[in-house]
Amino acid sequence: MTADARTGKAESSVGQDRVRIDGPLKVTGTAPYAFEQPVENPLYLFPLTSTIAKGKIRRIDAAAARAVSGVVDVLTHENAPRLLAKTDAELYLLQSPDVHYFGEYIGAVVAESQEIARHAAGLVRVEYVAEAEDTAFRPGHPGEYNPKKINTGKPADTQQGQLEEGLAQAVVTVDEVYTTPYEHHNPLEMHSITATWDRERLGGVLGVLGERPRLQIYDASQGVSFVRLMLAPLLGLLPQQIEVISPYVGGAFGAKGIPHAQVMLAVLAAKRLPGRPVKYMLTRQQMFRSVGHRLTTHQRFRLGAAADGTLTAIAHDVSQSSSRLKQFAEQTVNATRHLYAAPNRQTTTRMVPLDIGPATFMRAPGEFPGMFAQETALDELAVRLGMDPIELRLRNKPDTDPESGKPHSSHYLNECLLEGARLFGWQERKAPGERQAGEWLYGMGVAAATYPRQMTVPTKASVRFAGGRYVVSIAAADLGTGAWTALTQIAADALQVSQNEIQLQLGHSDLPFAHLAGGSTGTYNWGSAVMVAAVKFRSQYGQTPAEGDEAEGSAYFPDESKKYVLDAYGAHFAEVKVSRVTGEVRVTRMLGVYDGGRIINPRTANSQFIGGMTMGISAALHEESYLDSRPGYGHVVNSDFAGYHIAANADVPDVQARWIEHPDPMFGPTGAKGIGEIGIVGVPAAIGNAIYNATGKRLRELPFTPDKLVE
Known part of the structure; x- marks a missing residue:
């Protein structure tokens, strides 16, 4: 000040x-990022990873690797330090010969340089006893199960009113399936760690009381306090014996939210070499194997409405993938429970257990795929009603939270929609196929966005x-x-x-x-x-x-906040052009208008909003991880930037963010709401709705690649 x-x-x-x-x-x-932190006399790690999706290791022959000059150690399940408690299955590493998924860490070579470690790792020979694996996601899987709870701790299933009666009473209905693929995080900085085991002396009134182990970690982490708490019980240490340092992180988007297996791999390797720091930075290809992903979803969405657009029923039934090793049940149905009013409601979540690596948080986990289904279905309903999609959303704003009945602490979605329509020139929108220029068809689309205050x-x-x-x-x-x-x-x-x-x-x-x-x-x-x-x-x-x-x-939140539902809101507007020749989709303009409470710094907030929309454009047009589900495989085929496409500058020519600033004291004394996720959640739906407005063709499967638009 x-x-x-x-x-x-x-x-x-x-x-x-x-x-x-x-x-x-x-x-x-x-x-200095995690891998660049200056340490004395470091060693370098390169992992050994499984080449089968399920089975056991019969034999590991590391003799040739150990014979390479500069190799200090070869770590496997046969010599790895024992872990104390299996509090996290993903981190309970190298404790048995079992293999749970393709690319799982089964050991590591530690050497005096990265080049030596990588070369020696290629000399290790592993024999397996392979077992029949299942890596193919499909709804109706015989092992599909109810997870009971989803990521937010809420029930997997909810029901209010009489769904079938609500659908029967409707004049117009929508009953469609929407799907989203596996996606992988690709921040600029790959996951990196430097781990060092040492011993510290304990002082006392009468002098030295003894020594105890001490672990220092430089990690690319979204939460150093959580790394310490999650590692301590596995290693049999007190939290105070673990020091985690992460002042700079080169992007994360959820992948670095909690420690993954690479952290434990480096920690175990360093424990065998006390006093020598062990450094490991994943390659870009390894980012597609063992540090999480966005799970794939199959979503049946049903809507019923009266002739005036008032919703009579909403149903959202989700089937999504899960690793057998560790469940991660996304809250894909969460926004459906809160965003629009309807007396008859149903949401369900089912998980398909597969022999794949564990999923993890990826920007707006759950809300992102769920909002794609919901906001696309709402656009379809607007078309069938012959109603403007903004007007349909305005008519179905709930007076109170549909699930709990609580009032909203603040709710400016309608203002975001109306202000966005004004700024974007929504009144110029034409009927499908009416706006053309040469080979290009133009269209506009809109989608709402919401993201809740999370418990912390x-x-x-x-x-x-x-x-x-x-x-x-x-x-x-x-x-x-x-x-x-x-x-x-x-x-x-x-x-x-x-x-x-x-x-x-x-x-x-x-x-x-x-x-x-x-x-x-x-x-x-x-x-x-x-x-x-x-x-x-x-x-x-x-x-x-x-x-x-x-x-x-x-930190505190007012006691009164418990009486309210606390959410951030936004509206996404997209203009696209679609080639009638090739099916290529280009986003020509995008605008997001947000209700984010008090904006602390307009510069960094604008960056967050635009970054979220850019990531949403990338998911809408390009991102898809192809998992080879044939017997004996189970890996991601396109595990680099040659095959896994992300948005480039040409994909985001005109992306702008605006906000309606209304500080919300129920979020705490700052009055700020969360803005990291709200910028992405509705983007693919807005783009898909714009594609329909341009071509008259409805796309219900991400990403919107040209093959889906060419007949």
Whole structure:
């Protein structure tokens, strides 16, 4: 906070456009990421991975690898350190000869250089006893099961009213199937880790009391506090014996939310070589094997409506893939339970168990595939009713939450739709096939977006006065989202000082415990903790603190917030052109208008919104992981950027974000809602609806590749 030179009044830092604090380090290449952290005398790891999808290892011959000059160790299930507790099946690594999926880690070579480790790993010979595997996703799978709970902890199934009666009463219905494919995270920084085992001395009144193991990890992580907590029981350590450091993360999108098998692989290798840091960075191809993915879905969506567009029934029945090793049940039906009013409702979730690697969070997990089905089905209903799709959405805004009956803390979806329509020129929209230019057909589409406030574990922050500055500490993570900058702005205002007087510390597990950077919770959750700590600091020490004065605070949400349903909203508008010759789809314009509460930093918020829309365009037009389900295979065929296509500059020529700013105090003292996910959730549906408006052809399967538009 600074003083206005004209008025002498304090100016707020929150809400102001601020350049990223970490920007200079990143553009000069001096921000150290996990693999780049300086350590003494490092070793390098290259993994051994299974080449079957299910079975057992009969024999591993590593003699040739061990004979290579520079090889220090070959790690397998035969010599790996024993883990104490199987609290996480994905991390319970190298404890048996069992193979659960293609590409699973079955060992590693550790050497003096990356090149030596990789070469020696290619010399290891593995014999298997293969078993019949099942990697083919299909609805109606004989092993399909009810997971009881989905990712948010909510029931897998819900029912209200009488669905069949509601559908029977409808004048117009929709009953269609929508599918989404496997997708894989591909952040700029691949997963990386540097692990070192050592011993620390324990002091006491009478001197040294002994020693205990100490593990230090540099990890590309969305939540260092969670890495520590998840590893401790497996390794038989106290959390305090594990130090996790991750100040900079080169993108994550959920893949780095919790530790995956590569973390444990490096930790086990380092444990056999105490005092020597072990470094491992995945190759781009390995990113498609063992660090998670977005699961594939088959979604039957049914809608019933009266002649005026009022919904009489909604049903969303989802079947989705799951690893036999570790279940991850996405909340694909979540938005359907809350977004639109209808007296008769049903949602169900079923999992198909397969011999594949575990899925994990991927930007807007659950809501992303679920909103594709819901917002496409709603567009189909609008067409059958002969009604504008925006008007249909406006007519079905619920007065209270359809599932719980609670009021909304704030709800500006209609405002987003109307403002977006005005800015986008929605009134110029034509009937399908009416707008042409040469070989190109043009169309416009719209989709709503919503994302809930997620429950978080208690987050803390501290403020300490040192060296004439306020040191604000929290074990948060910056994935490139702007946390370094936004939290500094929040701290400056809360302490009533300028940003230059704030020194922010984050990305270290020894700092006050923080919830991970996920579920669009970071800014309002971490920011709340920072504000509480700042208020306590000022209350205790006033405006002239002494060196070393310190206070700690915990994030809080008003007790009153329990009476409300808390969600962020948005509206996506897309214009596309489709070639009548090749079926190629180009997004010519895209606009997102969002209800994101208080915007802390317009610059970083705009980046988040545009990034979400760009990722949505990529999923709509390109992204699909092809899993070879033939017997004896089970791997992703297109496991590199030559085969797994992502959006490039030419795919996003004009993408803009706007917002309707209404601070929501029920989200905590910052008034901010989550914005990391809201930018992506409705994008593919908006593009698909625009394709229909251009061509009259309805696409219900992602991605929208040319073959689906060429007859």
